[in-house]
Amino acid sequence: MPLLxxxxxxxxxxxxxxxxxxxxxxxxxxxxxxxxxxxxxxxxIGAVGEDWPGExxxxxxxxxxxxxxxxxIPGGKTFRWRGRxxxxxxxxxxxxxxxxxxxxxxxxxxxxxxxxxxxxxxNASPAVQLNVLExxxxxxxxxxxxxxxxxxxxxxxLGELLRRIxxxxxxxxxxxxxxxxxxxxxxxQKVLAMGPKFVVIKKGEHGAMFFSEHEMYxxxxxxxxxxxxxxGAGDSFAGGMxxxxxxxxxxxxxxxxxxxxxxxVTASFTVEDFSLDRLEALSxxxxxxxxxxxxxxxxx
Amino acid sequence: MPLLxxxxxxxxxxxxxxxxxxxxxxxxxxxxxxxxxxxxxxxxIGAVGEDWPGExxxxxxxxxxxxxxxxxIPGGKTFRWRGRxxxxxxxxxxxxxxxxxxxxxxxxxxxxxxxxxxxxxxNASPAVQLNVLExxxxxxxxxxxxxxxxxxxxxxxLGELLRRIxxxxxxxxxxxxxxxxxxxxxxxQKVLAMGPKFVVIKKGEHGAMFFSEHEMYxxxxxxxxxxxxxxGAGDSFAGGMxxxxxxxxxxxxxxxxxxxxxxxVTASFTVEDFSLDRLEALSxxxxxxxxxxxxxxxxx
Numbered sequence: 176m177p178l179l180x181x182x183x184x185x186x187x188x189x190x191x192x193x194x195x196x197x198x199x200x201x202x203x204x205x206x207x208x209x210x211x212x213x214x215x216x217x218x219x220i221g222a223v224g225e226d227w228p229g230e231x232x233x234x235x236x237x238x239x240x241x242x243x244x245x246x247x248i249p250g251g252k253t254f255r256w257r258g259r260x261x262x263x264x265x266x267x268x269x270x271x272x273x274x275x276x277x278x279x280x281x282x283x284x285x286x287x288x289x290x291x292x293x294x295x296x297x298n299a300s301p302a303v304q305l306n307v308l309e310x311x312x313x314x315x316x317x318x319x320x321x322x323x324x325x326x327x328x329x330x331x332x333l334g335e336l337l338r339r340i341x342x343x344x345x346x347x348x349x350x351x352x353x354x355x356x357x358x359x360x361x362x363x364q365k366v367l368a369m370g371p372k373f374v375v376i377k378k379g380e381h382g383a384m385f386f387s388e389h390e391m392y393x394x395x396x397x398x399x400x401x402x403x404x405x406x407g408a409g410d411s412f413a414g415g416m417x418x419x420x421x422x423x424x425x426x427x428x429x430x431x432x433x434x435x436x437x438x439x440v441t442a443s444f445t446v447e448d449f450s451l452d453r454l455e456a457l458s459x460x461x462x463x464x465x466x467x468x469x470x471x472x473x474x475x
Numbered sequence: 476m477p478l479l480x481x482x483x484x485x486x487x488x489x490x491x492x493x494x495x496x497x498x499x500x501x502x503x504x505x506x507x508x509x510x511x512x513x514x515x516x517x518x519x520i521g522a523v524g525e526d527w528p529g530e531x532x533x534x535x536x537x538x539x540x541x542x543x544x545x546x547x548i549p550g551g552k553t554f555r556w557r558g559r560x561x562x563x564x565x566x567x568x569x570x571x572x573x574x575x576x577x578x579x580x581x582x583x584x585x586x587x588x589x590x591x592x593x594x595x596x597x598n599a600s601p602a603v604q605l606n607v608l609e610x611x612x613x614x615x616x617x618x619x620x621x622x623x624x625x626x627x628x629x630x631x632x633l634g635e636l637l638r639r640i641x642x643x644x645x646x647x648x649x650x651x652x653x654x655x656x657x658x659x660x661x662x663x664q665k666v667l668a669m670g671p672k673f674v675v676i677k678k679g680e681h682g683a684m685f686f687s688e689h690e691m692y693x694x695x696x697x698x699x700x701x702x703x704x705x706x707g708a709g710d711s712f713a714g715g716m717x718x719x720x721x722x723x724x725x726x727x728x729x730x731x732x733x734x735x736x737x738x739x740v741t742a743s744f745t746v747e748d749f750s751l752d753r754l755e756a757l758s759x760x761x762x763x764x765x766x767x768x769x770x771x772x773x774x775x
Contacts, residue, residue, distance in 0.1 A: 262657050357562050360700040381681040382695060392772035395682055395695040400660040432775040472692035473773040475732040 177216045177290070178421035180207045181282045181307050182297020182410070184221035184245065188257035189406055189449060191264065196404075199450035200231045202254065203297035203320065206407035209451050210414025210441045212238045213459050215421035218288055220244035222280040224252035234451070244288060251276035264402045265380045284310040293421040295413060296340070298322050301332035308339060316426050318342035318417060326353045338370035344413050350376045359384060360391065373431065377409050385435055390428060394435055397443035397469050404449045408442040411454070415441030440465045477516045477590070478721035480507045481582045481607050482597020482710075484521035484545065488557035489706050489749060491564065496704075499750040500531045502554065503597035503620065506707035509751050510714025510741045512538045513759050515721035518588055520544035522580040524552035534751070544588060551576035564702045565680045584610040593721040595713060596640070598622050601632035608639060616726045618642035618717060626653045638670035644713050650676045659684060660691065673731065677709050685735055690728060694735055697743035697769050704749040708742040711754070715741030740765045
């Protein structure tokens with residue numbers, strides 16, 4: 176079942192304690208799409224500038240991702256992010272952000288996009304997310320990401336979004352900020368009370384938590400000895416999760432839990448190398464094998 | 476099967492963002508014994524001063540804990556610790572430590588102690604831990620805790636201890652320090668290579684990791700909405716774990732994994748109130764019910 180994602184497409188500059196990469200392929204829609212494409216057909220909507228290397232589009236298309244919604248803005252420049260990871264490889268600081276074409280981007284869905292029953296709204300302003308939601312008439316499962324910026328400056332619009340989507344995926348620090356509560360269990364419950372049917376709190380190297388009316392659970396991250404670059408882990412998590420749900424064509428409690436586990440496992444590969452490098456070398460079999468290992472770890 | 480623990484007995488002063496308690500019952504041997512006593516008979520060895528309130532001993536004895544190894548040092552004062560928790564309720568700073576009677580304490584095992592087949596060496600200097608190990612001739616499963624102080628100033632003695640015990644339990648920051656590696660998977664493997672048959676890394680609110688020659692896994696903490704005082708969580712974890720193993724009378728891979736789960740669940744109760752307050756109100760049935768809930772959370 177096709178899955179639609181609207182989000183950022185970026186050129187990232189990443190610094191870690193041991194390495195540095197400039198202008199590598201990144202952005203929420205890119206990591207999400209690539210991760211989800213192991214499970215389900217994916218259609219991507221985003222904007223790039225004239226500096227965008229065509230080979231990146233080729234890479235996505237070779238994976239079967241429908242990039243007809245990837246728009247090149249004449250005279251524009253691609254969104255850029257520069258960040259540095261601390262020695263613990265979990266915390267990071269943003270050194271530079273250049274919105275460029277993302278600043279004015281108003282996503283337009285074509286007919287094939289409008290038919291998608293599964294929709295992921297990557298991090299963007301709640302106003303833009305609401306606009307996409309309005310267009311996606313056939314969407315049966317709508318899940319959004321957000322960030323601290325929107326919680327701080329567009330809380331009302333975010334509140335409106337939360338009343339209209341099925342699921343929200345956000346970081347632990349964002350959940351604490353949104354709920355104004357330092358305890359993650361209470362924070363998750365408070366965000367749930369704002370409207371969505373379920374909430375997923377991403378805890379980076381510590382895994383994820385799930386909240387719905389009837390359920391609350393925690394899943395640890397899959398432990399990996401090689402963490403080269405955590406950029407895109409959260410979007411890969413969401414991609415694995417939504418990809419699995421779209422493949423199943425359902426989103427009951429059992430499907431959601433297995434989807435979270437696939438999200439955890441997909442993200443654990445992403446962090447093992449820069450950009451999409453590790454995912455490019457990956458097969459669906461690798462994902463399933465690690466999922467089986469993860470399931471074994473959690474069985475006692 | 477009786478379980479022997481040697482460790483600290485303390486009067487704690489605890490400050491959290493919302494409350495403050497002075498001179499409450501604490502110490503590694505106390506939290507460990509009380510937690511373990513839900514599963515197995517426990518014998519405790521420790522030292523206190525003349526300021527020690529007799530009611531604390533009564534509380535332990537009412538739970539069936541054998542306190543014949545609790546020695547009152549004439550003219551001495553009980554070990555005291557004062558700490559403050561940060562708003563995240565996971566990190567803390569130590570404000571004051573007064574070793575008092577703990578400074579000179581050399582534990583002596585009596586005949587009934589020497590017969591114990593399960594031994595836990597609570598945090599103490601590796602020299603003291605080695606001395607106890609030497610006396611505990613019947614011990615078939617020996618597990619030790621340690622801390623950053625000993626890693627920094629008695630690394631050689633700690634190395635000797637690691638070659639002679641079965642299991643080591645330590646915090647994530649201590650594992651990184653001991654292994655000189657920021658990645659916990661690699662750190663755990665490096666500590667394992669120092670000698671013990673298994674290593675458990677405690678990650679506070681993020682759970683625990685297990686390492687042995689054949690296995691590596693991670694278990695999340697049981698999520699609780701009420702965290703009043705995390706003091707003693709790590710010792711309660713070890714107590715639940717060792718108590719379950721002593722009750723089973725075996726320590727194969729399956730027993731160890733279930734024991735870790737009981738450790739997680741026991742610790743999740745400890746943090747819900749100050750000192751032993753939550754554990755005092757607890758029944759074995761409560762532990763088993765939460766264990767079942769924890770198992771359900773991790774099943775997908």
